[in-house]
Amino acid sequence: MHHILLIDDDELLAPPLAAYLRRFDFALEAALRPSEGLARLAAGGIDAVILDVMLPEMDGFELCRRIRRDSQIPVLMLTARGDLTDRVVGLELGADDYLPKPFEPRELAARLQTILRRVASHAPALAATEAPPHLLRFDGLVIDLERRSVHRQGEPVELTGTEFELLWLLARDPHKILSREEILNRLRGREADLYTRAVDVLVSRLRRKLEPLDAIKTLRNAGYTFALARLP
Structure with missing residues (x-):
């Protein structure tokens, strides 16, 4: 049980x-205030967080930022009215997904x-069905699928689960062009509501974390491709 x-x-x-x-x-626990939520997360045993934007003490964006300082736990944000700005800001701060209120x-x-499923079992299933190498080495970058770790120029890079999946998706087929729609559908594992701006935000966030490496190229009206040279 999660x-x-x-x-x-x-x-x-709740x-x-x-x-x-x-x-x-799913076993759902509830916290009415951000301070209660942070204390419960610190105690451990939580697999994912559902986080409202409108909260007392601090808003959901600041709370997401604080969670991301110490944890890569999956975060799903609830955004009032499904406002595009809320969704984009949430993704920029490290949320893995978003759902507008009211929701089903x-x-x-x-x-x-x-x-x-993406965090816990996507990588092993992918390795079993497509048998990719578990370690990808590039000029300045090492991606370890089994450990779900990334090292840039010898230094560890902290990525969210979604950021890691995006990086692996692009890096396992260097120079292959993937459209925004393909990326969204592959990451979510289903035909998604195509908020392609969400992909732009994820790529931008990932690029910043990989700097100074120029790893991901944008091809106008086509999509994205991974540009680093593969090492043996």
């Missing part, structure tokens, strides 16, 4: 949502399943 932490100041949201998510083998519980369950 343990999910909901950080939302709506006291009426009980019915927890009852619904039990059908999908079934879609929330599906998003959680996708995130956790």
